[in-house]
Amino acid sequence: QQDPAAQLIKFKSSLNNTGDLTNWDPNVPPCAGESPNWKGLICNKDGSVFGLQLQNMGLSGTIDMDTLAQITSIRTLSFINNSFEGTLPNLLKIGPLRGIFLSYNKFSGVIDGDAFKGMSSLRKVELGNNNFVGKIPISLSQLPILVDLQLQDNQFEGEIPDFEQNDLKVNFANNKLDGHIPKGLRNQDPSSFAGNDLCGKPLSNCKKTLNKKLIIIIVAASVLAVLAIIIMTLFILRTRKTRKNKNIKRQLTKPDRKNTYKTNANEIQMQTKLETYKRTDNGGKLHFLRTDRERFELEDLLRASADVLGSGSFGSSYKAMLADRPPVVVKRFKEMSNVGKEEFYAHMRLLGSLSHPNLLPLLAFYYKKDEKLLVTDFAENGSLASHLHVKRRPDEPGLDWATRLKIIKGVAQGLDHLYNELPRLSLPHGHLKSSNVLLDDEFNPLLSDYGLVPVINKEHAQHLMVAYKSPEFTQHKHTTKKTDVWCLGILILEMLTGKFPANYLEQGKGGKPDLGTWVNSVVREEWTGEVFDKDMKGTKNGEGEMLKLLKIGMRCCEWDIARRCDMREAVEKIQGLKEREDDEEYSSYASEGDGYSSRAMDDDNFSFSVTN
Numbered sequence: 290q291q292d293p294a295a296q297l298i299k300f301k302s303s304l305n306n307t308g309d310l311t312n313w314d315p316n317v318p319p320c321a322g323e324s325p326n327w328k329g330l331i332c333n334k335d336g337s338v339f340g341l342q343l344q345n346m347g348l349s350g351t352i353d354m355d356t357l358a359q360i361t362s363i364r365t366l367s368f369i370n371n372s373f374e375g376t377l378p379n380l381l382k383i384g385p386l387r388g389i390f391l392s393y394n395k396f397s398g399v400i401d402g403d404a405f406k407g408m409s410s411l412r413k414v415e416l417g418n419n420n421f422v423g424k425i426p427i428s429l430s431q432l433p434i435l436v437d438l439q440l441q442d443n444q445f446e447g448e449i450p451d452f453e454q455n456d457l458k459v460n461f462a463n464n465k466l467d468g469h470i471p472k473g474l475r476n477q478d479p480s481s482f483a484g485n486d487l488c489g490k491p492l493s494n495c496k497k498t499l500n501k502k503l504i505i506i507i508v509a510a511s512v513l514a515v516l517a518i519i520i521m522t523l524f525i526l527r528t529r530k531t532r533k534n535k536n537i538k539r540q541l542t543k544p545d546r547k548n549t550y551k552t553n554a555n556e557i558q559m560q561t562k563l564e565t566y567k568r569t570d571n572g573g574k575l576h577f578l579r580t581d582r583e584r585f586e587l588e589d590l591l592r593a594s595a596d597v598l599g600s601g602s603f604g605s606s607y608k609a610m611l612a613d614r615p616p617v618v619v620k621r622f623k624e625m626s627n628v629g630k631e632e633f634y635a636h637m638r639l640l641g642s643l644s645h646p647n648l649l650p651l652l653a654f655y656y657k658k659d660e661k662l663l664v665t666d667f668a669e670n671g672s673l674a675s676h677l678h679v680k681r682r683p684d685e686p687g688l689d690w691a692t693r694l695k696i697i698k699g700v701a702q703g704l705d706h707l708y709n710e711l712p713r714l715s716l717p718h719g720h721l722k723s724s725n726v727l728l729d730d731e732f733n734p735l736l737s738d739y740g741l742v743p744v745i746n747k748e749h750a751q752h753l754m755v756a757y758k759s760p761e762f763t764q765h766k767h768t769t770k771k772t773d774v775w776c777l778g779i780l781i782l783e784m785l786t787g788k789f790p791a792n793y794l795e796q797g798k799g800g801k802p803d804l805g806t807w808v809n810s811v812v813r814e815e816w817t818g819e820v821f822d823k824d825m826k827g828t829k830n831g832e833g834e835m836l837k838l839l840k841i842g843m844r845c846c847e848w849d850i851a852r853r854c855d856m857r858e859a860v861e862k863i864q865g866l867k868e869r870e871d872d873e874e875y876s877s878y879a880s881e882g883d884g885y886s887s888r889a890m891d892d893d894n895f896s897f898s899v900t901n
C-alpha cells in the first residue's frame with residue numbers, strides 16, 4: 290500500500306477546520322504498534338491503520354475516499370457529529386469496510402440503490418440525523434452480515450426493503466416511510482419505526498390487511514358451513530385406525546427443554562413400528578452389546594411406553610420407559626446400508642465396546658436390511674442444543690459460563706477417547722453438533738452419534754453429516770483427521786455466542802452468509818465484547834478464559850488445514866482453561882475492563898482498541 294502517513298496528510302488537506310488534528314505530523318509514524326501517535330486513529334498491532342475516528346471535531350469539507358482507499362488496511366470510518374454536507378461519499382471505494390459512522394452531520398440527497406452493493410464485510414452503518422431523502426437503498430438489505438443499521442431522523446420515504454439478516458438491529462424512526470414493515474423486522478423494538486406512516490408488526494395491523502383478512506374469514510366460514518355436513522359424514526365413515534392416526538398428529542406439541550413430545554399416540558406409533566420389525570425379520574432379536582448393564586429384549590421394548598424425542602437427519606428417536614430400569618432411547622436409522630451384515634455387526638460391537646464418562650453408551654442394536662435401530666441410555670437433561678436455542682421461561686436461567694466450560698471440557702475428553710480408541714477411522718466422530726451433545730442430570734456432556742460414518746450410506750452422509758459441511762469437503766471433496774476439529778470449533782463458537790450454526794450452513798442462500806463468513810465475522814471483528822451470548826451468566830472475572838476459548842474455537846475453525854490445530858492440541862488447550870476465580874491468571878483481562886469498548890482479534894493475538 291501507499292505510505293499511509295502521506296495519504297493521511299493528503300486526506301486531511303481536503304478537510305476544513307482541522308484544529309483538532311495538529312498532531313498529524315508527517316515526521317512521526319501514525320501508529321506505534323496498536324497505539325496511535327496521531328489523534329483520531331485506530332491502529333492494528335502491526336502498526337497499520339485500522340480506522341479513523343474523527344468525531345465531534347467540527348470538521349467539514351470533502352471526505353476524500355480515493356485517498357483513503359490507498360490505505361488498504363482501513364476497515365472503519367467514523368465522522369459522527371461534524372458538519373459535512375453533500376451526498377453520501379462513495380463507500381464502494383473501500384470495499385472491505387466493516388463500519389461506517391456518519392450520524393449527526395448535514396449529508397443530504399438521494400442515496401443510490403447500489404451504494405452498498407457487494408460490501409460483504411459491512412456490519413455497522415450509522416447515517417442517523419442527516420438530511421438524506423429518497424428510498425432506503427436496497428443494497429443495504431442485501432448486506433449479509435449487517436447487524437446495526439441506524440437511519441433515524443432523516444427524510445427517507447417509500448417502503449422499507451425486505452431486510453432478512455439474522456441479528457440485525459435497525460432504527461428507522463422519524464423519516465417519511467410508509468407501507469408494511471417487512472417480515473424480517475417484526476421483532477424490532479416498535480420505537481425503531483416511530484414517526485413514520487408504517488404499519489404491521491411490531492406496530493398495529495395494517496388496515497388493508499385487516500379488511501382482507503376479514504373477507505377471507507367470512508368466505509372461509511361460509512365454505513366451512515356448506516362443507517360441514519360432508520366432513521361430518523366423512524368422519525363417521527373413517528376407520529378406527531385412521532382416527533387414531535389423526536390423533537397422533539393432533540396431539541403433537543412443541544418439544545420441552547428435554548425434547549419430549551408427551552403423547553400416548555406416540556406409544557402406539559412406536560409399538561406398531563417395532564412389531565413390524567418383529568414380523569418382517571423372522572422374529573429377529575435385539576443384539577445387546579454391554580456387559581455392564583442389565584439385559585433387556587425386544588419384547589421389553591415392545592411393552593414399554595414411549596415418547597417421541599424428535600426427528601433428526603436419519604429418522605426419529607423415542608424415549609422408551611422400560612419396567613424397573615432407567616429409560617432408554619431408540620433411534621431409527623434409515624440410511625445405514627453402506628456395509629454388509631457381518632461388517633455392520635462388527636462395527637456395532639466396536640462402538641458398543643467403548644466406555645467413557647463423556648460418551649453416550651451404545652447398549653444394543655437391531656438389524657434389518659434397510660433400517661436399523663440403535664438403543665442408548667437416556668440423558669436426563671436433553672441436548673446442549675435445546676439449552677442453547679429453545680426459548681426458555683423467564684424464570685429459567687440460561688447455561689452459565691461455568692457449566693459451558695465444564696461441558697466443553699467433557700466434550701474434549703470424549704473426543705480424545707474416540708481418537709485414541711478408533712484410530713482407523715478418519716472421522717472418529719463425524720457428526721459432532723450441539724444436538725449430539727447430551728447432558729446428564731448433572732450437566733455432564735455425553736457425546737452421541739459418534740463413529741457412524743463407515744456404516745452410513747455415502748450420499749446421505751455427504752448430504753447431512755456435519756463433517757461434510759467442513760470447508761475441505763465443500764471445496765475439495767475430502768475430509769481429514771482434522772475435520773472433527775472443525776466441528777469442535779463450530780461447537781465452541783456456538784456455545785460462546787449462543788448462535789445456531791445451522792442458520793449459517795445453507796451456504797450463501799437467501800442472502801445469508803455462508804458458514805465460513807459467519808465464523809470470520811465472529812472472530813475477526815472488533816466486537817469481541819459483543820460476541821458472547823447475552824444469556825450466559827456468571828461471566829464476571831471469566832472474560833480472560835472466555836476469550837481464550839474463543840481463540841481456541843477460531844484455531845479449530847481455520848479453513849487452511851495446515852494452520853488448523855489437531856485434535857490433541859485442541860484438547861490440551863481446552864483442558865488448560867481455568868475453572869476457578871482464584872486460579873492464577875484467571876482474570877488476566879478483567880482488570881482492563883473499563884478502558885475499552887471493543888476488541889479486535891487477529892489470527893494469533895487478541896488486541897484491544899479504544900474506540901470511545
Ligand SMILES: Nc1ncnc2c1ncn2[C@@H]1O[C@H](COP(=O)(O)OP(=O)(O)OP(=O)(O)O)[C@@H](O)[C@H]1O
Pocket residue numbers: 547548598599600601602603604605606618620649665666667668669671672673675720724725727737738
Ligand atoms: N439419548 C438421548 N437422551 C436425551 N435426548 C436425546 C437422546 N438422543 C436424542 N435426543 C434428543 O432427541 C432429539 C432428536 O434426536 P436425533 O438424534 O434423532 O436427531 P438430531 O440429533 O437432532 O439429528 P441427527 O439425526 O442429525 O443426529 C434431539 O433434540 C436430541 O438431542
